[in-house]
Amino acid sequence: MPAPLEDVADALRRMMDLLLRVDDDPALGHITSELHAVSDLLEAEFDDERPFDKMLHSDAPRHDPVSGVENAIAPPIVVEVDSDGTAHAEVDFGLPYQGPKGLLHGGISALFLDHVLSLANSNNRSGVDNGFLVTAQLSLRYHKPVPLFERATVSARQTSIDGRKVRAAGEISVGGEVAVSAEGLFIATRIRPADVPGDKGGA
Numbered sequence: 001m002p003a004p005l006e007d008v009a010d011a012l013r014r015m016m017d018l019l020l021r022v023d024d025d026p027a028l029g030h031i032t033s034e035l036h037a038v039s040d041l042l043e044a045e046f047d048d049e050r051p052f053d054k055m056l057h058s059d060a061p062r063h064d065p066v067s068g069v070e071n072a073i074a075p076p077i078v079v080e081v082d083s084d085g086t087a088h089a090e091v092d093f094g095l096p097y098q099g100p101k102g103l104l105h106g107g108i109s110a111l112f113l114d115h116v117l118s119l120a121n122s123n124n125r126s127g128v129d130n131g132f133l134v135t136a137q138l139s140l141r142y143h144k145p146v147p148l149f150e151r152a153t154v155s156a157r158q159t160s161i162d163g164r165k166v167r168a169a170g171e172i173s174v175g176g177e178v179a180v181s182a183e184g185l186f187i188a189t190r191i192r193p194a195d196v197p198g199d200k201g202g203a
């Protein structure tokens, strides 16, 4: 099935990457005008004053900055969950995620680990209260830098359930070695999906 919005997001990803490769040059002025013209076209496509309502009505997250196929900030990663509950995804981080020269920004590591820990939990909710599982605490340890342009694996697994509190742990590995490890505490909110009109769940 054609997915025009995914295609547009993909085109935008390409542009963001290219923008980080070109030198500052007055000749880029016409690019600015062209981009504004494209944005004007997009602006004419929606009239929703609260566009975040869109995410509440989707079956699967498509908007988020990690695996959201409609979000140009996301690479996006594809998270798979094994039969033992381990969630994992492979990713080659590129220039938009750079912190130190040639290396992944530490905050991006936190973002990706938060997301994959969260998915390890939301795929294993038996015995957990039916609220939204939100991150309450995330603790990271940076062991080694994560190089850009190399295959990294982000993986996570649930470690315990204690009433509304669910814990998960995970890591970003490169070449089989752990570069960043994380432990997270997730808490089921007292607000439940049924309390949010039109919500189909999701976290």
Ligand SMILES: CCCCC/C=C\C/C=C\C/C=C\C/C=C\CCCC(=O)SCCNC(=O)CCNC(=O)[C@H](O)C(C)(C)COP(=O)(O)OP(=O)(O)OC[C@H]1O[C@@H](n2cnc3c(N)ncnc32)[C@H](O)[C@@H]1OP(=O)(O)O
Pocket: 055, 056, 061, 064, 114, 115, 118, 119, 132, 133, 134, 135, 136, 137, 164, 165, 185, 187, 188, 189, 190, 191, 201, 202, 203
């Ligand atoms: C709220 C609505 C959420 C709506 C979500 C909607 C849709 C989602 C749809 C799609 C999702 C798509 C993609 C998502 C993918 C990944 C997402 C990544 C995860 C996130 O990006 S998610 C956002 C960031 N996250 C937050 O935005 C949380 C803000 N926060 C709160 O919402 C509250 O703060 C909360 C609920 C955490 C607790 O509030 P509360 O009032 O329910 O807590 P309460 O007092 O009842 O405590 C009960 C027991 O937890 C202990 N406890 C409480 N807080 C603690 C803490 N921080 N650290 C350690 N322990 C804590 C107490 O000490 C007590 O322990 P004990 O039982 O032993 O006494």
